[in-house]
Amino acid sequence: MSGNLLEVTDLRVTFDVHGRRVTPVDGVSLTLERGEALGIAGESGSGKSLSLKSIIGLLPPNATVGGDLRFALDQESPIPYAPADVHGHGISIIFQEPMTALNPTMRVGDLIAEGPKLHKGMGKKEAEERAIELMRLVGIPTPERRARMWPHQLSGGLRQRVMIATALSVEPQLLLCDEPTTALDVSIQDQILGLLQELRTRLNMAIIFVSHDLAVLGEICDRLAIMYAGRIVETGPVDEVFADPQHPYTEALMTSVPSFGATTDMLIGIEGRPPDPRDFPPGCRFAPRCDYAQEDCTAADHHLASVAPGRTTACIHPELIEGLGQ
Amino acid sequence: MGRFGFVGKRLLQVIPMLFGIVLVVFMVLQVTPGDPARQIAGLRASEADLDEVRESLGLNDSVLEQYGRYVGNVLQGDLGFSYKSRKPVASIIGDRIGVTVWLMGVGLLLVVLISVPLGVISALRKDRPIDHIIRGLGLLGMSMPAFWTGVILLLLVANTTGWFPSGGFGETFWEKAHHIFLPALTLAIASSPFIIRGLRAEMISVLESDYISTGRSIGVAGSRLVRRFVLRNAAGPGITLVAIEAGFLLFGAVVIETTFALPGLGQGLVIAARGRDLPSVQGYTLLFALAVVTIYLLSDIITAILDPRVEVGK
């Protein structure tokens, strides 16, 4: 469990909307070690989900991706890749809404068997057995029977387990999780988080987990990156970030933590709205909503700078943050 | 039982619909100007003769009684007698139905052969040059009157190559196929643009759905993605589209049979309408309505079979 698995440098996602360029992801850089779990937190529209999808090349065709992506599948160190290269090879993804993420006209066993058929050269019979094995691995009871079912015949929790089994069917070293628990009932959320945690250690699989819910991220992640308006504003080990936030947005996010199980990622508690990607404010993009904003905050773009070992922030006045007053 | 329950319910809905259609056709034609008795008895008939004809046709009874009698007769397969030829309408229809079934069958086959590939390509290459070309051709096709397209095909294909007859129908299977090809192609050119447009929209919405992302993320790509993830999901709505198009297709058949002098139901309807032959018009209309309703029903059933979710549906 050493060496970087994924290196993302200066990731930019641009859309062309009626001849106007919009950049909802604007210079995101991050690294991930083998087996590590990284959480990306942010409100809706912060670009966290788009960042995730550009790592695995699932953006809509009208999006342009810039920056450098490197991934180490079987190599010592990460090498550049084209996003489509990792489809079925090394990186998988699970989505927020398991109902829409499963092909409604495919029996779930057949869906899970697609990966083994395509990449392991398995025959029909063998792949079906592998699918049942995977269903057992993700804790689906009576998998032989359920493999013959259609997605709409399963409960939300079981659907998400099918989704996870599908993602695992290609034996990924990195599992991308796009708010996989948000659409589920609270008790099911816990089960799915537990399952992901267990699979991660058992399969030595790295995870990037995107959510607006800090409580969820705290449960599963080693490290945290906070995103705001298309940029990462703070990174660090989960415990340290929680204990001592170095960016006012992180602090605001924590004080407005929604109750565990909230189903939207709209956060209340922070004044104002996240800025429109068509019209980002100059300098620090959080400044218009920031309680500590100074004149120099809006003067120039601020990049992540190290404040302590393993910790970075984009805030130029972290000393002003009062902390949570524990 | 789920799916069969669905089909049963759908069948039950069709019956009142058919009665409604018969009623509307009957009512509309009641207000038709012109005296049927005069038409049958001729211009020189005396008032007494006319009364006799009216009495024999039951025209002196109330509208409701006439409707009841008509429905009763229809249920027994009796569609009345043509004012013109004096032959039973049912037997006239029987003579003509084969041609129209051929035209619709081959036409529909060509529609599918043209629309499915073009619609799929257009969606997969959205906003690329090929998509623009297909959509442009579609706009052109939608603007062309079917009968004119037929005339142009006669001019460009039949006359210059001599490969196809310019009208009429044949006796043997191959003669029939030979005669029906150009009319069917005309029908396909007239209807395909709508199907292509609808199929493209449907495909695009399928392509943008999450489960396509799931498929791509595990490495399903190219034709396998289209076959296993896209087509079956787009097929149901596609079939519904074709069914909705059926009414238009029938109208196209009316026009095209006239253009190519095909002795089918459409041509029969036009001749009957020109001659103000009321029982024949009624018979043809009824049959067309029945055909459309049947096509809707079939499409619903096929959609239900294709989509596993319809099981418990209403």
Add this chain to the structure above:
Amino acid sequence: MTSPPSPAYEGVPPTIEPLEVPIGERGLWRRMPKKVWVGVGIVATYILVALLAPVIAPYDPLLINPANSLASPTADHLLGTDQLGRDIFSRVLYAARVDLPIGFLGAFLPAIAGTLLGALAGFYGRWVDTVIMRTADVVQAFPAYILVIVLVFALGQGARSIIIAFTVLAWVVYARIIRGEVLRVRDLDYVHAARVAGLRNLRILRVHVFPNVINQTIVYLPSDIVFATLALASFSFLGLGIPPPTAEWGAMIADGQPFITTNWWFATVPGLAIVGLGLGLSLIGEGFEEALRG
């Protein structure tokens, strides 16, 4: 069939005096694709031709000259003459005066009828709504073109029947749009406020409902004009539409068909006239749809 909320209404405060809302979404006209303007140009040309036909046309479209029938194109007769020696070019121009108004009426009347009925259904609700919308269901369940044929048969040959038949059929779509829009707007605060202030329904309709609906109507209208024109031409071709000797494109194609091998332009040109008009209208409709979706 309710429409997506238009930004024009966002943030409108509940004032007593309702704000005048600009027709459609702001900036919509500016981001209209070029194809719309191409279409507008084409349709405007047709309208001009229809208006100026008596001025441009070199001959009386009904002037028969049996001595010079089926002539080939010459400087005198740009498109030759038909089977009765009438000038085809003049007839093609004059036909615009028949096909254009009937096509437009055949689309505008159902739009107006649908708008009125939809507004009635939306505003008064209850039994009015039930009657109107159930009727709409019945009309929609009916195979459309069959109904046109039956209606034309019953009402007799001619333009009037075709327009009536189209109105009976096509109002449904507009009624559904308007009704959905009225129901949506009716529940907004400022309409309540406007009601309290004694504004008449008509004004609410004009100020609050109409601007939103007009955009969607413009998407449907062009294709309905195309359908109405094609149907008119088809019925005339079948001998059930405009009676001779009036110049009409569909009827001219029927006249020309027997001579397609010798005088190919005779049937071809009137058809091209229909295709051109259809293309122009389709470009407008499709471009508008793109702009609204974008």
